[in-house]
Amino acid sequence: MTQTALANYLNIEPAAISKTIRQLMKKNLIMRQSGEDKREKYIYLTPLAIEQYNEWFEVIAQNCRRVLEAVNVEEQKILMDLLSKIKNKVNDDI
Template sequence: MENSEILLHQLFQTVRIITKGLNKKLEPHGIYGSEWSIITTLKEKGSMTQGALASYLNIEPPAVSKSLVRLEQKGLIMRIPGADKREKKVTLSQEAVDQCFIWKEIVGHHRNAILNNLSEEKQKELTMLLKTIFQNAQQYEK
């Protein structure tokens, strides 16, 4: 196996196990990691359209749509009219805002546990390497 193949396989496996672990921690609190990504984005960025959310999170629109339906059913988001009659903005409900502290704490504990043995310097180095891979992937897609 080539080094590049080993690297990308390890990257995929790492993302999968992180996602699985986060889902396991969040599930008793009624949400999943994919939903947390949307919630935290809306909390930080404010209301946005479904398309803008998909673009910002780099997630396929149908996957975002599916998560938004679940979040709406749980009463954690609302869709409000935008500037254009056809446009709806997604915003957090008060219930989601109230729960964010608990979810953020769970995510923080999970993050600290999986990064436990990496120094700040190693974390910064890894972040830079992953950003380079991400940018290369974006360029390749164009």
Template sequence: MISHELFHTLHQLSRLLTNKLNEALKPLGLYSAQWAVIFTLKKRGSLTQTELCDYLFVEAPPMTRTIQRLVKQGYVKQVPGKDKREKHVQLTDEAINEYPRWVRVVNEVNQGLLNNFPEASQEELLKLQNSWLQQIL
């Protein structure tokens, strides 16, 4: 059945991409899960933990651990919201200063992975992924 092979291959590809990114970010003291949070906060601004979980499709316990690590590293801070239970997660000045270095490493990994993948195919894959996500969500 093609659906099983499709999803198996997507899962394997996702794991491979995560591993490659982790290898590249490790010398900088980050992992892909932390990068995902940093990138999202840079792109979308201050978010609650729930909003981060929803956007990144991550359960609350691993998100809590990731945020706690980033707080200890000095890359994010939690700011109280309107409600005492609600905390907004924001990038610190240190993270904003380090961001260009991190994004440079991530872009190098991405470019390396795409070296032999034609640009037209990249664009088509992006369109397919976006279309599929919109249908699922």
């Protein structure tokens, strides 16, 4: 994925994504390579990041389950519907 595509996907300013990428590179979690067009930069996970991905995913899943214990299934559906509406509005405004 290109750095620009990642910034667009996450709705983050290019300067902010550049800073985050530099921090992740220092931690050896991602690598950046130039494309055919030297202005184009591709972002890849390092082997270390790939190795740690499942662990991160499980921590996130546990936290989501813990947080959602506070609301019942019907309330969770309402929450998801509201968040979807908010996301759609934000995307429409961009």
